[in-house]
Every structure is written in C-alpha cells, then in structure tokens.
Amino acid sequence: MSKIQEELENTLKLLKIEWKEELEQYRAKTLGASITDKIKDGICWYPVQITKTRVGMGERLIIHLEKSPSTQSHSFQSGKSVALFSNASEGKQLRAGAVINSVKKNTMVLTLTGREWPDWLHDGKLGLDLQFDEASYKEMQWAMESVIKAHEGRLGQLKEILLGAVPAAISEDTKAIDVQPTLNESQEAAVALVAQAQDIAVIHGPPGTGKTTTLVEAIQHTCKRTHQVLVCAPSNAAVDLLVEKLASSGLNALRLGHPARVDDQILELTLDARISRHSSFKDLKRLRRSVDEFRKQGRKFKRNFGAAERAQRKELLAEATHAKEAAQQLEEYIIYDIFQQTQVIATTLVGAAHSSIKGMSFPVVFIDEAAQGLEPATWIPILKSHKVVMAGDHCQLPPTIKSYEAARAGLSETLFEKVIKRNPKNSQMLSLQYRMPQLIMEFPANRFYKGQLKASPSALLHQLQPEEPVMEYIDTAGSGFSEHLEKDSLSKLNTEEAKLCLKILSNLIDRLGLDQVKEQGYSIGIISPYKAQVRKINELIDEEEEFKSLRSLEDQTTIGSIDGFQGQERDIVVLSLVRSNETGEIGFLGDYRRMNVALTRAKRKLIVVGDSATLSTDTFYQEFLDFVTDKGLYKSVYEFMDF
C-alpha cells in the first residue's frame, strides 16, 4: 500500500475513534436515563408548552416553546438537532425531529424537520431531547472511503497532489488580472495564484490580513470565466459571513443549509427563500394545498362505508398521490431553475453532501477557514471539484476533537496544514492587516507570527474617540470573584466577572453616548472561551435593569464563544477569561490559538477581563500580563468596585 493510502486509511480509522468517543459520551448521558436524569444532564426540557406555531419562510413549520422557570443549565443551542416528543400514547413516545432556531433561558424557537404538523402536537405533555448528529459522521466516513477508493479520475489525481505525492501544476499564463484597485500586492498575487493554479491554491496569513476579502475577489474573478462554483467553510457562521460578502459583491449566491442554522440576514438567500420567490411558486402552493384537500376529503369517510363511498375514497386518495407527484416534479423544476441562475453555491463542508447538489461537479471549490476543518469533512466538497482553493490560518483555532487518542494520533492535523507543507509553491501568504490598531495587534503579532504581521495605515487610525484607549486589561485578582463549574455541562462560569464585563461595557456606552453608538452602528462582541459564561452574560443582559442600555443595542451585539467568532470582527470586543481559582488551573485557555482568535477580533477597542493571579501561572499569560503592564493598559478591578 502506498504511503498516501496508508495515511488516508489511518485518518479514516481516527475518524471512527472520534465518532465512537462522541457517541459514547452521548450514550453515557442518555441510555437508560429517565427524563429526570436527562433534565439534570441538561439534554432534555420537560414539560414544555407551545406558546405559538407559525409557518415560516419556505413553508417551514416553526414552534415557539416555553418551560417553567428553573436555574437548571442545559446544552441546547441554536443549530442543534432535537426531537420533540409527547407522552400522549401509552408506552410509546411520539417524536418529531427539529432544529433549534434560538434559545433563551426558558424559551426556545424550533423549526420542524418534516413538512407536516405532527397530529399529536396538542396531546399529552410535550418534551424536548437533544439528538446525536450521526449524519455528519456518516458523510465524513463516506468521503474518506471515496478518496481511498479513488485511483483514477480527478479525485484520484487530486488526492495524490493535495497530499504531496505529485507536484501541483501552475499555468504559465501570467496575463495581468483585473482586480479591485484596493487590493494590496500580496492579495493581488493571491488572486493571480488562484487563476493560474490548475489543482490547488492556498491563501494563508494572520488575522485581518484579508484572506476572506481576497477569497471573495478570487471567487468573483473565477465566476467571470465559469458558470458556477462551490464555496464552503467548516461552520455555519463562517459560511454566512462569506455569503454576505459574495452577495454584496453582486454575485448570485445560494445558501444551502437548514434555515434554522442560517443567520437571519442570510435567510433571503437560502433555497427555501429562493423557492418561495420563484415565479412558479404559486402553482406549487396550489398543488400542495390540493394534496391536503384531497387527503382531508378522502379521510372524512370513515364509518358506514358502502361500495360507492369506498370507490370515492380511493379516487380522492389517488388524486392526492397524483397531486403530490405533480408538486414534487414542479419543486424539482423550480430547484433546477434556481441552480441554473446561481453563480455561487455556498454551504458548510458537511453540507456539501446535501441531496440537492448530489451528482453535481464544480470546476472550483473555495474553502474559507480551512484550518478549522477536520480532514474528513474537508474532503466532502473536494469530491465534487476539479480544483481546490483554501484560505485559513493554522495559528488560529483548529477543529474541535473530542477523542484525545484520535487527536494525538493525527486527526488534529488538518488537510489545510498538510497541503501548505507539501505544496509550498502553491500558497500565498498575506501579512498586512486592516483590522486592528498597533496596540491590539502587537502581542499576537509577536507571539504567533514572529513579528511579521504589519498594520495598514488605515488600521493604525482605528479608534472610537481620540481619548478612548484602544485596549485595556482589567485585572480581577484580589476581588474575591471566582469561577464555578456548571455541573451539568462541565463548562465554567464566573458570575461576578460576567457582571463586571457588562458594567465596563455599559460605562463605555455611556461615555460614547448611546445615541452615538447607535448612529455610528458600532458592532459589539462579548466573547468568552466558556459556553456557561456566554449563557450567564446573555441571562444578565436579559434580566438586569442596570444593563438596559445593552439590551437596547441587541441588534448590534453578538455574545458568543471564541470558537464561534473565528473569521469575524467587531468594533468593540469585551473578552471574559473566566478562570479564577486557587490552584492556577487555566484549562483550555492553555490552547493559545484560542487566545489568538479572541485577541484579534476587535477593530477599535479591546477590553480583556481576567484574574492575573490564576493566569500568571502560565508563561503565555505572564507574557501577556507583562505586555499590558508595559504598555500602560493595565487596570485593577478596584477602579470598578463601586457596583
């Protein structure tokens, strides 16, 4: 067996270990567990009441739910798969699949996976279970098996090239390319590389250097020459960001994926929305209504059936089937028509296995944030493509891997890293960043990029107001604040620190003036490495009177984990580090790439809040504390202790 085949077989083996680990963790929580156990584990809500049902975009069925208030934490998050169940039928549970749109402390909005309301929806007591997402693993396994099996054809060639056994080809044609005049020299060189590369091109570089911006330019350029391209990223948030930029650059983009997982601003570009805007949609609706009508009529005749009624019923149900087939055909035509008009099909890596693009192939696939994609997931869109373009930064967050064994044995190395190492000539580095002023950039630039990262003149001027410092570190040491473990999720939170962060942010908003912040449209990010802290911050903003001004900025504010912020930027960022304990334990803050992402999201103001007594046990954080002290960015919590 060749080295490459061995390597791929090994990756498949590691994927199976990871799959087993995640399944075992899920089973440990669910198998044989009573509803009470599951509620305690934070993976079940029961009972829940329906507060509203409605039909959303694309005729999706949407349910608003509420449970009685409790302090019980849970693992429900937007985008996750759940099952709604009822205890109405004795012994057997009635279940319907759904995806979470949004979740607050005691309320949730869901989109049902099916197209029909379950007939038990208003019977018995309802509950909600978190589901294990096995479909993604199946797709990744299938992709790995396809790559292993491919010895000929384009996939057979691509695997040899991407994994470094065969050199990648670059065209000699160095015709000047027509790009936006705003691109810098290395960004322009990256677009040229994408045009010339026959097999693979990689754009890499530190945060804010315009990898996504350059990728969008390269996509535009490619779309002038080809009918359609595939564009992917590992996370829904990263796909949404790309789609937004592609659509505003004038490209006809289609966002594939479940609408509940898509940002509200992008909903208009989903297949559901595009179908509902199609000129034949009215006919489709009419046909679907007639299916329902025939069925309803057919089911009316239940008792005292004579031969004539039986025949009539048969006829009505046959009509229903007929209308259903016609509706399906029309829907297929509408989808075909939409795809014909689409220049860019955008989806997550795993979403590239979506049935609506089954059997399609693309001249080029563009993968953004490729350094965050698990290798088996990254192969999924490559199976459909002739040429591969990746953008990313391997000093930012890697993919999340649950099995320590699989990560250590090599699953943590991404295809992006392998490609850069093995095809150095086919990559273009960007090193001029446009996001952060010097002070925000300096520490990550020195610590992660050997000082090679430079700030563009425009970024140097980024600030909120001349007298407002662009960066501050607020030390909570000595305050008595301390972290807690959220028992059910095993995530950490630090309530006092969460309040302090919001207080500091409210003060900043007061200084700038609420109206001014709204008028300027400053975007705000409140970030923490821990999901439990993110939940706590959300809860405080929703409930506490003193954070009223922050509530009124809801549309401009994003609260999330560091992992969810990769690829994004905000004018103002508050980072809550949470860890505060006697033993100096810093847990997964020890993955410094996570801090690299967190420290490089802010454009005009970065406020970091943490406990130096705990953090300084680690040399990386000690260096960071030395940096903020040297630069005069250090403040103690005592300056804010009046609250």
Ligand SMILES: Nc1ncnc2c1ncn2[C@@H]1O[C@H](COP(=O)(O)OP(=O)(O)OP(=O)(O)O)[C@@H](O)[C@H]1O
């Ligand atoms: N040539 C340019 N001129 C002016 N602004 C630019 C240029 N290139 C990128 N930018 C701006 O810099 C910011 C960062 O760009 P972008 O998000 O593309 O960077 P990135 O490298 O993908 O960042 P990250 O590593 O965080 O994902 C954006 O606000 C973008 O508009």
